[in-house]
Amino acid sequence: MVADPAFFRCLPPPGSRASNRQALPEKYDASRPAPPLVNVSNLGHTGDVKSIIFHPTALEFIRGEDPTIRREIGEALRDLQKGLHLGMPLSRPMPDVASGAHELRVTGTTTAVRVFYFVKLADAILVFHAFQKKTHKTPKREMALGQQRLKEVLHGNV
Secondary structure, eight states: OOOOHHHHHTSOOTTOOOOSSOOOOSSOOTTSOOOOOSSSSOOSSOSOOOEEEEOHHHHHHHHTSOHHHHHHHHHHHHHHHTTOOOOTTTEEEOTTTOTTEEEEEEEOSSOEEEEEEEOOSSSEEEEEEEEEEOSSSOOHHHHHHHHHHHHHHHTTOO
16 A cells, blocks of 8 residues: 555654644743643533442452452442443343342452442442352352342341
8 A cells, every 4th residue: 555645745854843742841840830630520421420338248348359359349330420331241230139230240360259239229329249259150149148238238227
């Protein structure tokens, strides 16, 4: 493929400092104030941010995890707060636990962690169960425990 010669005419000559970017100062001057940030409040969401309510044992489990896993969980929960829908492979619905329940799937270097959350409330996201996954299929015991903890959080019995 041969390049169009007109393309090369729009480029600055070799060795020149001309470009389509604004020229940077030769030396950084710390005495000058930094330029104001633009569009900091525009984070790409509607502005309505849901709160998160944790079951105490789920929060304790998450806090005990590796910082990389905690960060991934936190970023996913922040996206949920903003109203974003998470899909596979990060999240999947868990209708066997409850309608509106989902499983957050986070994998570290040596461990896989699952966090159950509930999104059907208008003003909050409920994080009601978290555990380390050791088998391919979610154990029935973890699903039953998740159902119990969701009821506890929904009815205020924690």
